[in-house]
Amino acid sequence: MAKIVAIAEHRNGKLTDATLELCKAAKELAGALGAEPAVAIMSKDDTLAKEVAKYIPLVLSVTNAALEGYTADGYTQAIKAVVETQDVKGVLVPHSYDGVDYAAKVAMAIGAGIVSNCNKAAVEGGSVVFTRNTYNGKIQEMKKVNTDKFVATFEKGAYDMEAAGGAGTVTAVSADIANVRTKSKGIIETMAGAVDISQAKIIVSGGRGCKDADKYKDVIVSLAQKLGGEYAASRPVVDSGWTDPARQVGQSGKTVAPDLYLAAGISGAIQHVAGMKGSKCIVAINKDPEAPIFNIATYGIVGDLFEVIPAMKEKL
Amino acid sequence: MKIAVCLKQVPDMESKFKILEDKKIDESQIAFKINDFDNYAVEAALQLKEKAGGEVVIVTCGPDRSAKDIRQAFAMGADWGIHVNDPAVEAGDNFVVASTLQKAIESIGGVELVLTGVQAEDDQAAVTGVMLADLMGWPHCTNVKKLEVNGTSLTVNRELEGGLNEVLEMSAPAVLTVQSGINEPRYPTLPGIMKAKKKRLDVKKAADIGASAAAKTDFIKMFFPVSEHKAEIIQGDAATAAAKLVEKLKNEAKVI
Ligand SMILES: Cc1cc2nc3c(=O)[nH]c(=O)nc-3n(C[C@H](O)[C@H](O)[C@H](O)COP(=O)(O)OP(=O)(O)OC[C@H]3O[C@@H](n4cnc5c(N)ncnc54)[C@H](O)[C@@H]3O)c2cc1C
Ligand SMILES: Cc1cc2nc3c(=O)[nH]c(=O)nc-3n(C[C@H](O)[C@H](O)[C@H](O)COP(=O)(O)OP(=O)(O)OC[C@H]3O[C@@H](n4cnc5c(N)ncnc54)[C@H](O)[C@@H]3O)c2cc1C
Numbered sequence: 401m402a403k404i405v406a407i408a409e410h411r412n413g414k415l416t417d418a419t420l421e422l423c424k425a426a427k428e429l430a431g432a433l434g435a436e437p438a439v440a441i442m443s444k445d446d447t448l449a450k451e452v453a454k455y456i457p458l459v460l461s462v463t464n465a466a467l468e469g470y471t472a473d474g475y476t477q478a479i480k481a482v483v484e485t486q487d488v489k490g491v492l493v494p495h496s497y498d499g500v501d502y503a504a505k506v507a508m509a510i511g512a513g514i515v516s517n518c519n520k521a522a523v524e525g526g527s528v529v530f531t532r533n534t535y536n537g538k539i540q541e542m543k544k545v546n547t548d549k550f551v552a553t554f555e556k557g558a559y560d561m562e563a564a565g566g567a568g569t570v571t572a573v574s575a576d577i578a579n580v581r582t583k584s585k586g587i588i589e590t591m592a593g594a595v596d597i598s599q600a601k602i603i604v605s606g607g608r609g610c611k612d613a614d615k616y617k618d619v620i621v622s623l624a625q626k627l628g629g630e631y632a633a634s635r636p637v638v639d640s641g642w643t644d645p646a647r648q649v650g651q652s653g654k655t656v657a658p659d660l661y662l663a664a665g666i667s668g669a670i671q672h673v674a675g676m677k678g679s680k681c682i683v684a685i686n687k688d689p690e691a692p693i694f695n696i697a698t699y700g701i702v703g704d705l706f707e708v709i710p711a712m713k714e715k716l
Numbered sequence: 717m718k719i720a721v722c723l724k725q726v727p728d729m730e731s732k733f734k735i736l737e738d739k740k741i742d743e744s745q746i747a748f749k750i751n752d753f754d755n756y757a758v759e760a761a762l763q764l765k766e767k768a769g770g771e772v773v774i775v776t777c778g779p780d781r782s783a784k785d786i787r788q789a790f791a792m793g794a795d796w797g798i799h800v801n802d803p804a805v806e807a808g809d810n811f812v813v814a815s816t817l818q819k820a821i822e823s824i825g826g827v828e829l830v831l832t833g834v835q836a837e838d839d840q841a842a843v844t845g846v847m848l849a850d851l852m853g854w855p856h857c858t859n860v861k862k863l864e865v866n867g868t869s870l871t872v873n874r875e876l877e878g879g880l881n882e883v884l885e886m887s888a889p890a891v892l893t894v895q896s897g898i899n900e901p902r903y904p905t906l907p908g909i910m911k912a913k914k915k916r917l918d919v920k921k922a923a924d925i926g927a928s929a930a931a932k933t934d935f936i937k938m939f940f941p942v943s944e945h946k947a948e949i950i951q952g953d954a955a956t957a958a959a960k961l962v963e964k965l966k967n968e969a970k971v972i
Pocket of ligand 2: 722723724725739740741751753754775776777778806807808809810811813817831832833834835836837838839840841842843844845931933934935
């Protein structure tokens with residue numbers, strides 16, 4: 401039977417949440433297509449293959465010394481071997497840092513169309529229709545492939561995590577891995593800092609809408625101090641050097657879940673939201689009524705942050 | 717080192733978007749600019765050139781309006797460019813764009829490093845650079861946060877989740893997708909803007925460079941998202957809304 405194969409992701413010997421989300425996606429899609437759901441896992445041995453078998457009936461395990469760490473060349477050759485030997489119709493990949501690094505290369509290697517950064521997939525008239533975010537989340541589009549096979553990457557949270565339950569079969573797939581052209585020299589921490597914003601109960605966060613370093617300080621830092629909380633920022637604020645990297649919230653920064661997260665001049669890009677959506681109460685202040693941040697906020701004010709925040713301070 | 721930078725012109729994301737016939741954006745009310753990530757790629761290329769010499773060539777697929785932002789990169793200091801202006805490429809997908817960029821870069825000759833942005837702000841696919849590398853037969857690295865070049869040896873930091881970076885070694889020729897924050901992009905100077913007007917910009921059709929790839933994906937439609945959870949919008953002028961918000965945070969949400 402044709403297979404829908406999710407690619408497992410692991411770091412430091414543990415499966416990531418995205419892997420369990422894609423187990424759910426593979427089961428749903430395979431069910432709708434009359435195909436078989438499976439996971440392919442690349443590793444140096446099959447310890448994690450047995451672990452992921454709790455979530456999916458079939459695990460295709462590629463073990464090879466060259467797969468000890470992640471490389472685009474290694475993963476692509478291994479996944480190609482899986483596709484060529486296992487009657488694979490679709491390959492599901494997390495839209496994570498590693499996923500983005502190899503998914504398009506796998507699509508090229510197997511001659512498939514790729515739809516990336518999807519938040520939904522549904523079967524209509526026998527083909528898979530993917531929904532994805534565009535224009536910084538302001539617009540969604542639907543796409544499908546016109547090739548026999550497909551590759552799709554899914555943003556984090558697109559599916560709920562599959563719960564452990566069964567005891568799937570682990571099948572070994574062999575792959576020759578040669579000519580890996582990137583060499584890892586190790587992983588380093590780049591955002592270490594004196595402050596740990598993840599413990600704060602109140603966070604006031606400023607984005608590109610704060611305009612410059614002085615205004616960011618005048619408005620965001622002072623409101624945070626007045627509320628007895630910490631100040632934080634979106635990525636462009638850190639990229640521009642208005643505050644230090646330890647205060648960045650999001651996919652490439654800190655994950656926080658305070659009682660109050662006040663986002664001012666932040667549009668609500670998915671990579672930012674990934675780091676704060678667990679907050680108890682979210683306030684958005686933005687002059688653009690269509691900013692995606694209003695879709696996840698508890699309270700919103702459509703207005704100029706340079707007028708709203710000083711007025712708030714007066715009332716505190 | 718001869719460096720090609722792939723530059724896409726995108727709408728300013730703060731624009732008010734209107735969808736026409738479920739399939740395209742009404743461009744009449746929209747301002748366009750350089751894709752933010754590509755701006756960092758241009759700066760990275762210029763810094764390499766300043767250190768070790770060479771040439772920086774801009775490659776863009778896009779309609780007439782794109783020329784403005786290619787000239788913007790010229791004003792920053794890029795040497796010359798290729799503008800593939802062809803409706804057939806516009807109607808294609810990432811594979812068509814990557815294949816066209818490949819042919820354009822091959823037509824330059826002697827390119828040893830290609831820089832793209834991590835992703836385009838409008839379509840957010842984050843696949844073009846990786847496809848391009850595969851088509852060229854070159855290695856790649858995505859989300860590059862730091863780059864050092866020593867002859868043909870490259871040392872790059874690949875950004876990972878939560879502030880981690882993986883340090884990688886690889887050799888040119890290669891394709892790197894550049895992440896924001898890798899540098900501080902310069903603003904064009906007045907003399908730069910004057911010089912930019914005279915710099916060479918070759919305008920091509922896909923056929924001129926031998927590009928003829930067909931799309932592997934089909935676009936179906938676009939629409940505005942319907943959110944299940946919309947914020948309670950607090951009405952009134954700034955002072956009124958601010959006062960109501962403080963009141964709600966104190967007495968309703970009880971978080972301050
Ligand atoms: C791999 C990857 C990882 C990333 N990681 C992160 C991450 O960890 N964290 C992160 O934040 N981003 C991250 N990003 C970037 C992310 O995609 C967005 O570009 C970023 O979050 C946008 O920041 P912003 O909302 O401050 O800026 P913008 O999107 O430019 O939004 C600015 C907002 O301010 C509003 N505004 C302007 N002036 C005013 C005013 N006077 N009053 C009120 N509102 C105003 C505008 O309407 C707009 O909505 C990542 C991107 C990639 C590709
Ligand atoms: C109205 C509309 C209709 C569309 N219709 C279709 C359709 O029918 N079928 C379909 O498959 N796709 C369609 N697209 C998607 C469009 O083809 C994509 O813009 C293109 O494939 C590039 O993808 P991306 O911009 O997401 O690139 P990404 O992969 O996110 O871009 C990464 C990097 O690649 C480089 N790059 C990307 N594009 C270019 C470029 N044009 N010139 C130079 N460098 C570039 C830049 O360095 C950029 O930073 C449509 C888009 C729009 C707006």
